[in-house]
Amino acid sequence: MYNLAESLRSALQAIRAHKLRSFLTTLGIIIAVAAVIAVVSLIQGFSHSVTNTFANLGSNVLTISSNETDEDFFSGKIVKVTPADLQAIQHEVTGISHISPRLILARFGSGAVLSGSQTAYAGIYGITSRYEGNASFYPVMGRLISPSDDLGHRRVVVIGQTLITDLNLPKDAVGEYLQMYGQWFKVVGVLKKLGNIGGQDQDDRVYIPYGTAHSLLGAATVPDIEIQVTVNNPGQVPAVTGRITQVLRRMHHIKPGQEDDFVVQTPEQTLGTFNQVLNAITLIFGGIVGISLLVGGIGIMNIMLVSVTERTQEIGILKSLGARRRDILLQFLIEAVILSLLGGVLGLILGFGVGSLIAHAIPEFLGAYVPWWAVLLAFGFAATVGVVFGIAPAAKAAALDPIEALRHEA
Amino acid sequence: MSDAPLLELRQVSKRYVMGDNILDALKDVNLKIAHNEYVAFIGPSGSGKSTLMNIVGCLDRPTGGEYILNGTPVAQLDDNALAHIRNREIGFIFQNFNLLGRANALHNVMQPLIYRGIALGERRRLASQALQNVGLGERLHHLPNQLSGGQRQRVAIARALVGKPSILLADEPTGNLDSSTSKDVMAMFDTLYRDGHTIIVVTHDPNIAEHCQRVIHIMDGRIVSDKLNGKRREARAGV
Numbered sequence: 001m002y003n004l005a006e007s008l009r010s011a012l013q014a015i016r017a018h019k020l021r022s023f024l025t026t027l028g029i030i031i032a033v034a035a036v037i038a039v040v041s042l043i044q045g046f047s048h049s050v051t052n053t054f055a056n057l058g059s060n061v062l063t064i065s066s067n068e069t070d071e072d073f074f075s076g077k078i079v080k081v082t083p084a085d086l087q088a089i090q091h092e093v094t095g096i097s098h099i100s101p102r103l104i105l106a107r108f109g110s111g112a113v114l115s116g117s118q119t120a121y122a123g124i125y126g127i128t129s130r131y132e133g134n135a136s137f138y139p140v141m142g143r144l145i146s147p148s149d150d151l152g153h154r155r156v157v158v159i160g161q162t163l164i165t166d167l168n169l170p171k172d173a174v175g176e177y178l179q180m181y182g183q184w185f186k187v188v189g190v191l192k193k194l195g196n197i198g199g200q201d202q203d204d205r206v207y208i209p210y211g212t213a214h215s216l217l218g219a220a221t222v223p224d225i226e227i228q229v230t231v232n233n234p235g236q237v238p239a240v241t242g243r244i245t246q247v248l249r250r251m252h253h254i255k256p257g258q259e260d261d262f263v264v265q266t267p268e269q270t271l272g273t274f275n276q277v278l279n280a281i282t283l284i285f286g287g288i289v290g291i292s293l294l295v296g297g298i299g300i301m302n303i304m305l306v307s308v309t310e311r312t313q314e315i316g317i318l319k320s321l322g323a324r325r326r327d328i329l330l331q332f333l334i335e336a337v338i339l340s341l342l343g344g345v346l347g348l349i350l351g352f353g354v355g356s357l358i359a360h361a362i363p364e365f366l367g368a369y370v371p372w373w374a375v376l377l378a379f380g381f382a383a384t385v386g387v388v389f390g391i392a393p394a395a396k397a398a399a400l401d402p403i404e405a406l407r408h409e410a
Numbered sequence: 411m412s413d414a415p416l417l418e419l420r421q422v423s424k425r426y427v428m429g430d431n432i433l434d435a436l437k438d439v440n441l442k443i444a445h446n447e448y449v450a451f452i453g454p455s456g457s458g459k460s461t462l463m464n465i466v467g468c469l470d471r472p473t474g475g476e477y478i479l480n481g482t483p484v485a486q487l488d489d490n491a492l493a494h495i496r497n498r499e500i501g502f503i504f505q506n507f508n509l510l511g512r513a514n515a516l517h518n519v520m521q522p523l524i525y526r527g528i529a530l531g532e533r534r535r536l537a538s539q540a541l542q543n544v545g546l547g548e549r550l551h552h553l554p555n556q557l558s559g560g561q562r563q564r565v566a567i568a569r570a571l572v573g574k575p576s577i578l579l580a581d582e583p584t585g586n587l588d589s590s591t592s593k594d595v596m597a598m599f600d601t602l603y604r605d606g607h608t609i610i611v612v613t614h615d616p617n618i619a620e621h622c623q624r625v626i627h628i629m630d631g632r633i634v635s636d637k638l639n640g641k642r643r644e645a646r647a648g649v
C-alpha cells in the first residue's frame with residue numbers, strides 16, 4: 001500500500017483537528033480496555049507474587065504426601081505416607097541432600113491453641129530440626145525446633161506472628177506458655193512474618209517437635225506424614241521423583257496398573273495447578289469486560305458516520321483530485337483504527353493505573369502486573385473494533401458521488 | 411496542433427429526474443476541443459455550464475450520447491478508471507477554491523500526486539515547484555484560512571497543474587475574487603495558454619470570456635454559438 005503512510009498522516013490530522021471529540025469518541029474503548037487491563041493486571045499481579053513466593057521454596061524441593069484414589073475411597077483403605085516410607089526413601093534413593101517429615105496435626109485454622117482465656121485456631125505441625133519449609137522459615141525471636149527437642153519429645157512450640165495478636169501475647173512471646181490438646185507448650189521461637197497469599201494467612205501456624213506430635217497422636221498410631229525432600233541437583237528432580245515413586249509403590253504394595261496412593265509434587269507443580277485456576281478466572285473476567293469493547297465500537301461507528309457527513313465536501317475534493325474508492329475507504333478505516341488504538345493506549349495506561357491503585361489499597365493483591373499477552377489482546381481487540389465498526393462509515397464515504405459530495409454545503 | 415481532437419462530445423445529454431420532474435440540464439451537445447485551445451463556456455446561471463464542465467472532467471457522467479477523451483470512450487469506464495483520468499488528465503479549479511482546510515498549501519498541492527504513487531520526497535519537490543511557479547514559494551506552510559482569496563486560488567491552480575494534466579478546467583475561477591485579483595488569475599491563465607496548456611473556463615462574465623481564444627455560448631442546456639474570439643486570434647497570430 002503505497003499511500004498507507006499518507007492515509008495515516010491525514011487520519012492523524014483529522015483526529016488532531018477534533019481533539020475533544022476524538023477523545024470522547026474513544027471513551028468507550030478507553031473504559032473497556034482499562035477495565036480489562038485493570039482486572040487482568042490485578043489477577044496476574046496476584047499470581048505473579050504467588051509465583052515468587054513459591055520460587056522461594058526452590059524448584060528442587062519435593063513434597064510427598066498421601067493421596068486417596070477413588071478406589072481407596074470405596075474400598076475403605078486408609079491411605080498414609082508413614083515414617084517407614086521416609087526410612088525407605090532415605091536408604092534407597094540417592095541424590096537427596098535433605099529429607100524431613102512434617103506431621104500435620106491440624107490443617108490451616110483447625111487446631112485450637114489456648115492462652116489464658118483466649119483461643120486461637122491455627123495449623124499445628126510436627127517438624128524435625130531438619131525441616132526447611134521455605135526460604136523465609138526462620139525465627140525473628142528465639143529459635144527453631146532443635147534435635148534435642150525432638151528426641152526428648154519436649155513440649156515447646158515455635159509460633160507464627162498471627163498467634164501473638166490472636167492470643168494477646170507480649171511482642172516478645174518467647175517464654176510464654178500455650179495450651180494445645182490439653183498440654184502446655186513453651187514458646188521458644190517466633191517466626192518471620194510471611195503475610196497473606198491469596199487471602200490465606202501464612203502466619204497462623206505453630207510448629208512443635210515431630211516426636212512430641214507423634215506422642216500426642218498416641219505412640220502406637222502410625223501417623224500420616226508429609227515428607228520434604230531436597231534433591232541435590234535440580235536436573236535430577238525427574239529421576240529422583242521416579243525412584244521415590246518406585247520405592248513407595250513397593251512399600252504400599254501397589255500392583256502394576258493401579259494408581260499411586262501418594263503424590264510427589266514440586267512447588268512448580270503446585271503452582272501450575274494454582275495458575276491454571278487463575279488463568280481461567282482471568283479469561284472469564286477478560287471476556288466479560290471485553291464485551292464492553294463492542295459498546296466502545298458502536299461509539300466509534302457513530303462518530304465516524306457523523307464525521308463522514310461533515311467531511312462530505314472534503315471527500316468530494318479528494319475524488320476530484322483522483323482519489324479512488326479504496327483510497328477514501330482506507331483513509332477513513334485507518335482513522336477509525338487509529339481512534340480505537342489511541343483508546344487502547346489510553347485504556348492500557350488508565351487500567352494499569354487503576355490496577356496499581358487497587359493493589360495498593362488491598363494488600364492481598366501484592367501489586368499489579370500486566371503480562372505482554374494482555375497488552376497484545378487489548379490492542380488486537382481495539383484494532384478489530386476499529387476495523388469492524390469503521391468499515392461501514394468508510395464504505396459510505398467511499399461510495400459518495402463526487403459531484404454531490406462537492407456540492408455538499410459544509 | 412494534432413488533427414485528432416483532445417476531446418469530443420457527441421449528442422451528449424444530461425437529464426435529472428426528481429420524482430415527477432424531469433430536468434434536461436444538457437441537450438444534444440456536440441463539441442470538439444483540440445490540444446492547446448483556450449475555451450470559455452459562457453451563459454446565464456443555470457444554463458448547464460457546470461454540468462458540461464463536470465462531464466468533460468469525468469466528475470459526472472452523461473445520461474445520453476458519447477464522450478471520447480484522448481481517443482477513449484469514457485461512458486463505459488468504471489469509477490476507478492474515471493478517478494484515474496481525473497488524476498492524470500484533468501486539473502480542476504473551482505469558484506470556491508475547494509482546498510483541503512486542514513492541510514497547508516504544500517500538502518494541498520501534494521495531494522493529487524499521492525494517488526499516482528509518487529514518493530514523498532518527489533511529491534514535496536514537485537509541489538513546492540508548482541507553488542513557486544504561481545508565486546507562492548513563501549507560503550508553503552500556510553493553511554488556506556491564512557491565505558487571501560487570490561492566494562487560495564493560486565494554490566488551487568498549482569494543485570491543478572502539478573500533475574501536468576491534458577486539460578485545465580476552471581469553473582467560475584474568479585467568481586469569489588475582487589477585480590484586481592481576478593485580473594491576476596486570468597493573466598496566469600493567459601500565460602498557461604501561451605505555454606501550451608488546454609484550458610476551459612466556465613463563466614457568466616463576458617470580460618473573462620474575452621481572454622479566451624474560443625467562446626461557446628450555452629443557453630438552456632444547448633450550445634447556441636461557438637465562435638473564435640477575433641481579438642485573441644489576432645493577438646495570437648501577432649505573437
Ligand SMILES: Nc1ncnc2c1ncn2[C@@H]1O[C@H](COP(=O)(O)OP(=O)(O)O)[C@@H](O)[C@H]1O
Binds near residue numbers: 435455457459
Ligand atoms: N444534481 C442535480 N439535480 C437536479 N438538478 C440539477 C442538479 N445539478 C444541476 N441541476 C440543474 O441543472 C441545471 C444546470 O446547472 P449547472 O450546470 O450548475 O448550471 P450553471 O453552471 O450554468 O449555472 C440547473 O437548472 C440546475 O438546477
Ligand SMILES: [Mg+2]
Binds near residue numbers: 461581
Ligand atoms: Mg455553475
